[in-house]
Amino acid sequence: MNDLNNKLNDILSRVNGIKITHKRNRRVRVDVPADSLTTLLELIKGQASYVHLSAITCVDWIKDNEFELVYHVWSYEENCLISAHTRIDRDEAKFVSVYDLYKPADFFERDIYEMYGVFFIGSPRMEKFILTEWHGMPPMRKDFDSEAYVQETFNWTEYNPDWLQELTDQGGGIAIKPEDIRLSGCLHNMATHRQRDKLKATQKVGKGWKS
Amino acid sequence: MRPENYQAVQLGESNEYEIFIGPNHPGIEGNYALKLVLDGDIVVKGTTDAGYLHRGFEKLMEGRLWIQNLAIVPRICVPDPAPMEVSYSLAVEEIMGIEAPIRAQWIRVMQLELSRVAAHLFTFGGHAATTGMYTPMYWGVADRDLVLDLFEDFTGGRVYSIYNIPGGVRRELPNGFLEKLSNLLDYLESRQNDYDNLLFTNQIFVQRAKGVGILSKEDALDYGVTGPNLRACGLAFDVRRDDPYLVYDQLDFDIPTQQAGDAWARILVRRDELFQSIRILRQVIEKLPTIKGPIRTPIPNPLSWNVRAGEAYARVESSKGELAYYVVSDGGDKPYRVHVRGPSSMHAVQTLEYLAKGARLEDVAQIMFSLDACPPEVDR
Numbered sequence: 387m388n389d390l391n392n393k394l395n396d397i398l399s400r401v402n403g404i405k406i407t408h409k410r411n412r413r414v415r416v417d418v419p420a421d422s423l424t425t426l427l428e429l430i431k432g433q434a435s436y437v438h439l440s441a442i443t444c445v446d447w448i449k450d451n452e453f454e455l456v457y458h459v460w461s462y463e464e465n466c467l468i469s470a471h472t473r474i475d476r477d478e479a480k481f482v483s484v485y486d487l488y489k490p491a492d493f494f495e496r497d498i499y500e501m502y503g504v505f506f507i508g509s510p511r512m513e514k515f516i517l518t519e520w521h522g523m524p525p526m527r528k529d530f531d532s533e534a535y536v537q538e539t540f541n542w543t544e545y546n547p548d549w550l551q552e553l554t555d556q557g558g559g560i561a562i563k564p565e566d567i568r569l570s571g572c573l574h575n576m577a578t579h580r581q582r583d584k585l586k587a588t589q590k591v592g593k594g595w596k597s
Numbered sequence: 598m599r600p601e602n603y604q605a606v607q608l609g610e611s612n613e614y615e616i617f618i619g620p621n622h623p624g625i626e627g628n629y630a631l632k633l634v635l636d637g638d639i640v641v642k643g644t645t646d647a648g649y650l651h652r653g654f655e656k657l658m659e660g661r662l663w664i665q666n667l668a669i670v671p672r673i674c675v676p677d678p679a680p681m682e683v684s685y686s687l688a689v690e691e692i693m694g695i696e697a698p699i700r701a702q703w704i705r706v707m708q709l710e711l712s713r714v715a716a717h718l719f720t721f722g723g724h725a726a727t728t729g730m731y732t733p734m735y736w737g738v739a740d741r742d743l744v745l746d747l748f749e750d751f752t753g754g755r756v757y758s759i760y761n762i763p764g765g766v767r768r769e770l771p772n773g774f775l776e777k778l779s780n781l782l783d784y785l786e787s788r789q790n791d792y793d794n795l796l797f798t799n800q801i802f803v804q805r806a807k808g809v810g811i812l813s814k815e816d817a818l819d820y821g822v823t824g825p826n827l828r829a830c831g832l833a834f835d836v837r838r839d840d841p842y843l844v845y846d847q848l849d850f851d852i853p854t855q856q857a858g859d860a861w862a863r864i865l866v867r868r869d870e871l872f873q874s875i876r877i878l879r880q881v882i883e884k885l886p887t888i889k890g891p892i893r894t895p896i897p898n899p900l901s902w903n904v905r906a907g908e909a910y911a912r913v914e915s916s917k918g919e920l921a922y923y924v925v926s927d928g929g930d931k932p933y934r935v936h937v938r939g940p941s942s943m944h945a946v947q948t949l950e951y952l953a954k955g956a957r958l959e960d961v962a963q964i965m966f967s968l969d970a971c972p973p974e975v976d977r
Contacts, residue, residue: 412840413910437818440912441938443923456923458910458938462818462832465839469910490821493946501655516648516976525656532656 394466397434401426414468420481423472427457427487435463439488444498448528451476453504457484474504483509501526605635612636618961620649629945629972631965635958643953643961645946651976658935663689663763664899666932671757673937674971676719679712680915682761685935687842688924689763691909693896700885701765701892702843707778707881708752708760709843709913710874714785715744716916717871720969724864725796727962728805733796740788743781750774765893775882782875782882789872797868806861810952810964813858820951821943824918825870826968828854829862836914850877860967867916867969903930917941917969939974946975 391408398406398416404426405417418426430436440458447454450473457470474481483506485491495506496515503524505512514520523530605614619630630646654673658666670685671678683705690696697705722737745755751770752758760767796802812822814830827834833852837845853869855862896902906928912921918940925934945968952964 438823439821440910440919440921441923441936443934443936445925445934458921458923460840462834462839467840467910467912488821489819489947490943493942497942516651518648525653532653533660 394434394464397429398426400429412466414466415471416468417471420472420474423455423457423470424482424484424487426470427459427484430459430461430468431487434461436461436468438462439484439490439494440467442484442491442494442498444502444504444526446476446502446526446528447473448476453479453502455481455498455504459488479504480507481505482507485509500524503527608634613641617646618965619646629970629975631949631953631961633953633958633961638958640953640956640958640961643950645949647946647972647975649976650973652973654977655935655937658932660931662899662930663902663904663932666935667762668757668759671759673973673977674915674917674939674941675756675973676971677712677716677916678757679708679760680913680920681937682759683709683843684911684913684920684922685924686761686763687913688909688911688922689904691911692904692907692924692926693763694905695764695894695896697765697843698891698894699844700888700890703881703885703888704766704770704892705761706843706845706848707878707885708748708758708766710877710881711744711747711778713874713916714871714878715741715748717867717874718744720867720916720966721792721796721864724806724860724963724966724969725802727966728802730796730799730802733792736788736792736795740785743784747774747778747781750777762893762896764896765891767893769892770885775885778878779882782878785875786872792868797865803861806864806963806967807857807859809860809960810956810967811857811859812948812952816951817858817948820948822918822948823940823943824914824916824969825866826863826918826944826948828852829866830858831856836912836919840912842911842913848877848880860963863967863969870916901930903928904932915940917971917974918944920974937974937977939971939977941968941970941972941974944968945970945972 394414395406398404401418402422403419404422407415409415416426436459438460440460443456443458445454445456452473453476454471454473459468459470460466479502481504483491483495485495485508492510495509496511496513498504499506499512500515500517501524517525525532605616607614614635616633616635617630618633620628628649630649632644632646633640634642654669657669661669666685667682670681673681718737718741722734725733748758749755751768751774752760812826812830814832817827817830817832823834831854833854835852838852850873853866853873855866904926906926908923908925910921910923912919914920919938920940921938923936923938924932927933949965949968949970953961956964
């Protein structure tokens with residue numbers, strides 16, 4: 387195991403600006419600057435048999451104004467997973483594709499392009515895939531507030547069919563106030579105060595659930 | 598997303614036609630479509646069209662407490678939900694630096710293997726049905742139901758158990774449960790002959806499945822194929838053995854492989870895996886009564902539970918292949934990011950497009966099902 391680690395460390399240490407962390411058995415985390423990432427992947431694929439791209443993850447660090455891209459690569463021979471972390475500028479949101487090294491990158495890069503708006507130069511299919519009918523901002527970005535979007539777009543108080551009206555007349559209906567829901571503490575956290583106020587103003591609260 | 602046409606459309610002056618298979622098609626395990634360009638009945642090009650099941654799970658999870666997400670994760674794959682719960686729990690445990698008690702780990706193994714048995718029984722029937730053979734489907738679903746009865750017994754839920762929690766499992770097994778499990782395993786083993794006669798040695802099925810959708814080992818590695826689909830190409834890789842989690846390193850089981858890489862090889866690998874799962878479950882029945890102790894490591898009050906900052910990549914072997922959760926915490930009461938790496942995201946898109954090319958229209962449904970893709974893993 388130590389030989390193996392030494393060999394891997396030798397290969398990894400050839401990459402500029404690399405920081406290696408052995409997290410636990412079979413898990414290695416490396417942090418590299420964005421311009422060294424493809425060098426790193428080429429090295430570990432070509433010289434250390436890391437042929438399986440398990441996933442590419444994008445994390446939106448909005449406070450740092452950066453996207454973090456994480457490449458999880460597995461070696462069938464050494465049974466070890468390298469997670470290569472790199473950060474790119476959030477405003478520019480552009481990076482190079484690794485499709486020529488790993489074919490599965492096609493799927494992951496298209497997914498990230500769609501959900502985060504990061505454009506991968508050289509990726510074969512930079513187009514809509516899952517959200518073909520969506521024209522707003524990439525929804526997985528942290529500044530897209532899905533709950534606010536729902537509040538603005540849909541109005542459930544308009545939904546008042548006859549059967550519900552009858553129930554309400556008998557003292558039933560949709561009568562659970564948000565603060566009466568059992569997990570009110572977490573719901574309180576989830577909705578911002580602004581949305582809660584708006585909710586209170588618009589929601590028709592029925593009677594009879596709790597006197 | 599929505600098919601532009603429901604009838605075959607001729608493309609220009611050529612002999613080529615464009616048609617949609619799906620999104621609702623008896624040959625698909627869920628909702629996704631394949632847009633095909635056909636020349637006669639030969640597929641010139643296939644393009645996967647997903648998104649019909651997108652429910653924004655990853656975004657939802659960022660807005661919910663760590664504990665609330667346990668109710669969301671199993672819904673990402675209906676036929677095989679247990680690996681989702683376990684994988685999420687393992688990732689959170691790794692960030693927190695805790696480990697489930699040994700008894701809980703054995704119970705988790707039992708749940709995972711039962712779920713694999715249920716998923717494979719479902720797949721046999723579905724695969725057979727794509728060749729026009731419906732009896733294995735009825736049998737598979739009926740036998741799967743017996744496994745679901747057991748799930749109901751020890752978790753309370755038939756399909757979505759929501760049984761795991763970071764730190765262990767939620768309930769102790771009911772009295773006499775292991776006996777029931779043992780009886781079920783006896784029954785499933787007694788069915789082996791029937792299944793073999795009906796399906797696995799049935800020449801009509803064998804001739805339809807052999808040589809369809811051939812994937813070479815090199816291509817499988819190229820396209821990121823994992824699980825039974827990879828083992829059907831001759832590579833004996835299994836996360837349970839090669840990246841062991843829970844107590845799999847203490848269990849004795851084989852990794853079935855086939856060399857041909859076609860639809861026939863893939864269903865044979867699943868058949869053999871089913872019996873390996875039974876073998877594992879027998880070991881669990883033997884071992885579990887000897888392990889006493891708690892089933893949960895205490896966690897803080899779930900409503901004010903902050904997981905310390907960190908990240909973890911937890912992989913498990915689901916019935917479809919390598920399933921992984923990448924979870925990032927910034928120290929808050931909700932996950933900062935959860936990424937689900939479903940095995941089907943590789944199988945249902947690029948691999949399927951590659952295999953569909955050059956296939957005959959009548960085989961497309963079989964190729965789709967033989968890859969055993971679970972579309973919600975693509976859409977999430």
